[in-house]
Amino acid sequence: MIFAVNSPFHPDKLRQDYPHQDRPMPSSKTANPPTPLWKLWNQATAWLALPLKGYLYYRCSQKKEDPTRLNERFGRTTLSRPRGTLLWFHAASVGEMLSLLPLLESLNNQRPELYFLLTTGTLTAANLLRKRIATSPLKTCLIHQFIPLDVPQWIERFLAHWQPQLALLTESELWPNLIAGCQNHSIPLILLNGRLSERSFRRWRKLPFLITPILQNFAWIAARSKEDGHRFQQLGGPIDLIGDLKEAAPPLPYNEDVLESIRRHLHGRQLWIASSTHEGEEEVIIAAHRRLLQFFPALLCLIIPRHPHRGEAIAALADQAPQYSKNALPTPSDPFWIGDTLGDMGVFYRLSEIVFLGNSLPCMAPKGGGHNPLEPIRLHSALACGPEMKNFAEIIKELQEDITIVYNDETLASWVLTMLNNPVLREKRSLSAFHYATSLQGKALEELSSRILSSLSSL
Incomplete structure (x- = not known):
């Protein structure tokens, strides 16, 4: 994978509740003209x-x-555009x-000559991407950049340099200048994993003159759920597929040597995991574990913050707990x-079959x-x-x-005490949920990558 450094250096089968619409790819001649409010934002x-x-x-x-890559946020880069077909994913x-x-791996398997530009907006995502791609076939065909802020001159500079054949955004990344810039450069737009909550839908339904022109600049939208698809459609979005990419992912990779080394060190010690925690949740988790120590004095709690830079502050809360980052x-x-x-x-x-998932407790402000x-x-x-799982409401309902x-x-x-004392119940619940997760994978990536390649061929 290529990183610029400014210094040396539902888809069990992707249910097609909506037929392929074979819409013409938007161009500067056919795309919706900017509205007055759009111009005001610009x-x-x-x-x-x-x-x-x-x-x-x-x-x-x-x-x-x-700081060594801050220029990317202004649309500048030290890298050259690769020769050949470039697909931009954000x-x-x-x-x-x-x-x-x-999805990128699936596309790479089918069309190994393609190049991919992947932009992100956070340091955490960029650092994790670097680690995940190190041993992947994508490392020779994927370029990472930080996304410019939605300032017209910065977006223009970015698009003029990279000139991708397709722009594929995810979830709810609907930035007006970015979309207008793609329109001006005749770059077809696709929205993957389109997400539109009921609350956002009610708000946008009162302002259709704002959202509809934006949505109609997309060639097609793959909504993450049937409900999201209906909401997008009512606002004028061209829904084509239904399917959640997060449901289609394989199990997380791991280093077997590292895992075995940690297991040997723990020597069979029981533990439970509080994963992807956010500020305000750790106090609850620590208090819960102190209750558990009354019954299991040797029990270990592994806290995994969503943002690793918070590790030191959490360690201070938890009796100066050891940090894996050190x-x-x-x-x-x-x-x-x-x-x-x-x-x-x-x-x-x-390391454990007992997991609490964070960004979900009601103590958080704002709500997760x-x-x-x-x-x-x-x-x-x-x-x-916790109860605040609105981004995954359909999965929570199913399970x-x-x-x-x-x-x-x-x-x-x-709950942790019940799981520790009742391994039969723990196994029953984990196995039932596992079968559900496995059933979702199916042909999802194949069908979505095929649709993207079909759009590419129609240019």
């Missing part, structure tokens, strides 16, 4: 270029941007980026262990939306989460008999 963001530049420098000081953050990798493993007297690294989730999930429950489920985990909803330290501790 002018406002152009005027805000200088303050936004200052904001990015501030983010650098907070270690939320890579994923806002970690979850979206990970969901795209199996190559520290727990001693027998450590009740907590912090898994604050990138790319090791496949190892961590294989959950993280992908299928990742631990595919590795035979019994799962609990309501197998996933336990917890609300606070008391209910979380009670």
Whole structure:
């Protein structure tokens, strides 16, 4: 994989509830003209270029941007465009980026001459991508860049340099200047894993003159669920397929030597996992574990923050717990262990069958939306989460008999205690959920990659 450095250096079968519409690819002649409000956004963001530049420098000081690659956020790059066909995929953050990798691998298997430009908006996603691609066939054909902010001159600079044949955005990344820029450069737009919550739909339904012109610039949209598809369609979006890329991903990869080394060190010690946690949740998790220590004094709690840079702060809350980012493993007297690294989730999930999934507890402000429950489920985990799982509501509904909803330290501790004391129930729930997750994979990637290649051939 190529990284620029500015210094040396539902788809069990992708249900086709909507037929292929064979829409003509949008071009500068056929795309919707900008509305007055769209033009206002264009002018406002152009005027805000200088303050936004200052904001990015501030983010650098907070270690939320890579200072050696900050120019990419302004649409500049040190890399050349590869000769040949280039498909641009954009994923806002970690979850979206990970969901795209199996699709890119499928496309690469079918058309090895293609190049892929993958943009992300967070450091965490970029760092994890670097690690995940290191041993992948994609490393020779995939270029990573940070996405420019939606400032017209920065978007123009980005598109003029890369000139992709297709632009494939994910979920709800509907930036007006980006979409207008693709229109101006006659770059067909596709939306993958299209997500539109009921709340957003109600808001947009009152403002169709804003959203409909944006959606109608897409050649087609693959919505992540039937409900999302109906919402997009009512707002004028060209729905073509229904299917969630996050449902189609394979089990998380892992390093077998690392896993066996950790297992030997733990020497059979029981543990449970609090995964993808966000600020405000760790206090609840720590309190729950202190309750559990009354019954299982040697029990270990592995806390895996969604953002690894928070590891030190969490360790301070948890009795100065050892941090894996510092190559520290727990001693027998450590009740907590912090898994604050990138790319090791496949190892961590294989250490325990008892997993709580974060970004879901009601104590968070603002409320979370959950993280992908299928990742631990595919590795035979019994799962609990908080009630704030709106981003995965359909999966939670399907697995309501197998996933336990917890609300606070008391209910979380009670669930972990039940799973520890009742291995038969734990196995029953994890196996049932695993069968559901396996059933979702099917032909999803094949059918979606085929549709993308069909769109490419029609240019």
